[in-house]
Each structure stands twice: as structure tokens, then as C-alpha cells.
Amino acid sequence: MENNKTLYTTFTKMAIKVAMINEYSLTKAKELVTKKFEDHPFEKFILKSIKNDEFNKETLIKLTNNCINICEEFGPDRDYITLVLVLESINLETLPKNLKKDISSPIVAHFREEIIKINKTIPAPPPFNMFLETRSLVEWSTMFGLYYLIPKKKQGNNKPVLLMPPYLGNDSSTKFVRKYLKSVGFKTYKWELGVNMINSKYLPKLVERLDEIYEKHGEKVSLVGWSGGGIFAKIIANRYPDKVEQLVTIGSPVWGVNNMQTPLVRVLEFLRGKTLRERNDKFLKELEEIPKVPVTCIYTKTDGLVPWKHCLEAETMRKNIKNVEVYGSHMGMGANASVLVTVANALIENTQGRKPKGFITKLENMFFPKFWERKKGDILKDLISIPNYN
The missing domain is CATH 1.10.3680 (TerB-like)
Structure with a gap:
């Protein structure tokens, strides 16, 4: 301060x-x-x-x-x-x-x-963070057992959510996020476009997908995008705020991509044969705009692929823009308990206008980094206090 x-x-x-x-x-x-x-x-x-x-x-x-x-x-x-x-x-x-x-x-x-x-001087992730990306193998393998220990509550009210996978990922990448959101009462939808190569040609098909879900439910659709998927989700939220309920990004570079220092950009340019700037100048310019819908950006400071500062939106712009830090690797965010809980809570809060409550929510707090920074006495008081189910 x-x-x-x-x-x-x-x-x-x-x-x-x-x-x-x-x-x-x-x-x-x-x-x-x-x-x-x-x-x-x-x-x-x-x-x-x-x-x-x-x-x-x-x-x-x-x-x-x-x-x-x-x-x-x-x-x-x-x-x-x-x-x-x-x-x-x-x-x-x-x-x-x-x-x-x-x-x-x-x-x-x-x-x-x-x-x-x-703002062009954000450095690339340090080599140590890149080395730490190897822990994603542990994160994904342990999630198959850990998933059943994550507290769940039915507060989604069958609200529609469209999920978009990371760069070089597909719908399998969002498996655990979709599974968890379903378990708490949301109606989830895959992007169904195969492997995400971060190509602007995906946008027309994604808009069609959004229209289908919007018409089916007769209400706005929440967008959740991990890494490169968050780029598409943000642009769609900018273009169609009348059909988008909210935007949740997971380790996504939501601004400054034109000058972002990351090995991902070099891989992308190698696969395409052109620089990012030559290929998607208009696309990246749209990414700089801030959607008029509620925004939640989930990030990790130990990200080894994307500089974490690029994954934050301007919280001082409005009250309904929030950045939430979690612990973990970039590649493991799709199998991170903190991420799953944060996504669900953000969706619930922004669709119902209130934060999730009750004893289960208190149990969930154990999956958040801030939990470990608190005094032991305060943690104990929270867990044994009378539950509020309203």
C-alpha cells in the first residue's frame, strides 16, 4: 500500500x-x-x-x-x-x-x-520456474486420487459454461475443470475444435458455439479459458458482452502479448513460419481491451512458461475485476485443486451476486495459498464456527 x-x-x-x-x-x-x-x-x-x-x-x-x-x-x-x-x-x-x-x-x-x-519490460520466466514445470507430471497424476477429496457443493444452478483449452491442448486438457464444475451444478461445454493452435480462424466457429449455447439456455454464457484458451475467451467477451456472463482465465496472457517474453511465442512462430505480430496484429490489439463483463484472472507466480504479470487484469478498473493467485505450474493448472475451487467460486459469485457460503466453503479454503499465511488460531476458529448455509 x-x-x-x-x-x-x-x-x-x-x-x-x-x-x-x-x-x-x-x-x-x-x-x-x-x-x-x-x-x-x-x-x-x-x-x-x-x-x-x-x-x-x-x-x-x-x-x-x-x-x-x-x-x-x-x-x-x-x-x-x-x-x-x-x-x-x-x-x-x-x-x-x-x-x-x-x-x-x-x-x-x-x-x-x-x-x-x-509495460514492455516484463522479463521472461526465470530458468528455475521453467525447470519447476516438470512438477506438472506430479500434479496431473495425483489429481486422479486427490479429486475425490475436494469439497463440492451444488450451487451452479445449471448455468452454462464454455471451456477453452490451452495452446497445444484439446478438450482433454480441461477434463478435471469440467468434471468439477459439473459436480457443483454447472452445465459445461467443450470447445470441440481439436488442438488449440491459437489461430484467429477459430473465432468464427467459437462464436457459433457461443450462439448455440446461448440460444439453448436462453441466458448468458460464462467463458473459462486456460492459457491460450483464455486469449480467445477474452476477445469473445469483448465482442459479445450481451451474450457473455463473465470471463475466467487460468494462466492466460490477457495483455501485452505482442511484447511477451516466453518460449511459447518462439514455438508458436516456428510452427507457423511467421512472427506473432505479422500474423495476428488485429487479434492482439483486441486483446488489450478490457471486457465489460466480470473478470477473474487466476495466475501463479511460479509460472515457467508465461510471465505471471501478463496474466493479471487491471483490478483498479472496476470492483468486478479480480486476480487470484494459486500455487503450481503453468502446465499443471488444469489439475490444480486451487484452480478448480477458484473457478467454481468465481462463477458462483458472479452469476448469483454473492460469495459461496457454508461449512464446505470453509473447507475449500484449505486449497488456497492464503490459508497457509494465516494464524493457526484463526484457521481453527473458522473451521469450528457454526456453519452458515444461507
Whole structure:
């Protein structure tokens, strides 16, 4: 939080300065910036910062450079896109039509360009993480026995879910995820397109598949995509929010793929004979957009194939965008108990508008990494407290 305080203190000054340069009074500029941060995770801190500062000591250029320097020091972060969009929105709303000289727009554009540069510097997974991918063999083999120990609850209400496999995977790759979702009451559907080669030609067939399921159930369909499957799921969610209930990605690079450092890209380019940029420029540009539906991104920091920062969406954009960390390998995420439970809980929460409750849910918490970070006394209290089945 301390890092966020430094960044947001500087950014709010910059945002207010943009409005003031465009002929807004200090009071009116503060009101506009306050409105832009309604429901933001750091809303209270931002409001306090706005009230306590004079905002007259530094120029817009200096504030912008300070903000860029802070972002460079903190390193790449998908949440920077929230700052860019807020700043562009403020500039657009406050820019007078009869302004003779536009001072703010070039500076705002410069801020976006610098953020893009910073976010291009995400390194490839370290060699040690790549070596750890061998544990996926253990994860898949043990899941055949472990699966029956995972708590299950009937809360899916037969809601439709379309699952998309990872790069070089097929419907067999999502076997355990589909099986678990069925056991908790969801109606699951395969993608039925064979091996996923991450080719944009799959999109028309996937849209047809979505239409079939949508018409069959008469309601929106939830999309779950693992790795490369999450890329397709996100693009479809962007294109058809009227037919998509929510998006859940599992170890999927959901932004910055054009500059992603990973051995997967090199394999993909070798198989196709062309670079990713040459082949799918429009496809990857669509991937940068954030769907208007609820989004849950599941990732692991020990991912050996995809840089984990590419697997996170901008949580600061909206309350219904969440990133959930699990432990495990990239190739083993389809057979990871934490992943299965997280997917089910996200689907339940976003379709029913409430988090899963009850004693079984408390048992499930043992499959989450945060469980082991808690005090033993708190864990014991949770497990022996009176169950809530509402």
C-alpha cells in the first residue's frame, strides 16, 4: 500500500492540474477527479490526499515526469492502464472547444506512451520456474486420487459454461475443470475444435458455439479459458458482452502479448513460419481491451512458461475485476485443486451476486495459498464456527 500511496498522491496532483490547465477551477477540478475515483480500491486515500494538498506548487510537466519516474521504479503493472484512462477521460471532458492552444493533450499522450514502454519490460520466466514445470507430471497424476477429496457443493444452478483449452491442448486438457464444475451444478461445454493452435480462424466457429449455447439456455454464457484458451475467451467477451456472463482465465496472457517474453511465442512462430505480430496484429490489439463483463484472472507466480504479470487484469478498473493467485505450474493448472475451487467460486459469485457460503466453503479454503499465511488460531476458529448455509 505504501507504494500505491506514493504513486496515487503524485497522480491525483497531475490529474487535477490537467483539469486546471483546461480552465477548470481548483474546486471543480477536485470534484471531477474525486468522481473518477468512485469505487476505486484506494478511494479513501485519494480523497484524503486531494483535500490536504494545495496543487499549485508544481507544473504539469514536472508532475507528469514524477509520475512516470515512480512507475518506472515500481516496474511494469497492468493497473497503470487505469491511470491512463482516467487521465485521458479528464482531459477529454475539460478541454474547451475554443481553446487556441492545446497544452494538456500532448502531455497526456506522452504519459500513455511512457506507460506502454514501461509495460514492455516484463522479463521472461526465470530458468528455475521453467525447470519447476516438470512438477506438472506430479500434479496431473495425483489429481486422479486427490479429486475425490475436494469439497463440492451444488450451487451452479445449471448455468452454462464454455471451456477453452490451452495452446497445444484439446478438450482433454480441461477434463478435471469440467468434471468439477459439473459436480457443483454447472452445465459445461467443450470447445470441440481439436488442438488449440491459437489461430484467429477459430473465432468464427467459437462464436457459433457461443450462439448455440446461448440460444439453448436462453441466458448468458460464462467463458473459462486456460492459457491460450483464455486469449480467445477474452476477445469473445469483448465482442459479445450481451451474450457473455463473465470471463475466467487460468494462466492466460490477457495483455501485452505482442511484447511477451516466453518460449511459447518462439514455438508458436516456428510452427507457423511467421512472427506473432505479422500474423495476428488485429487479434492482439483486441486483446488489450478490457471486457465489460466480470473478470477473474487466476495466475501463479511460479509460472515457467508465461510471465505471471501478463496474466493479471487491471483490478483498479472496476470492483468486478479480480486476480487470484494459486500455487503450481503453468502446465499443471488444469489439475490444480486451487484452480478448480477458484473457478467454481468465481462463477458462483458472479452469476448469483454473492460469495459461496457454508461449512464446505470453509473447507475449500484449505486449497488456497492464503490459508497457509494465516494464524493457526484463526484457521481453527473458522473451521469450528457454526456453519452458515444461507
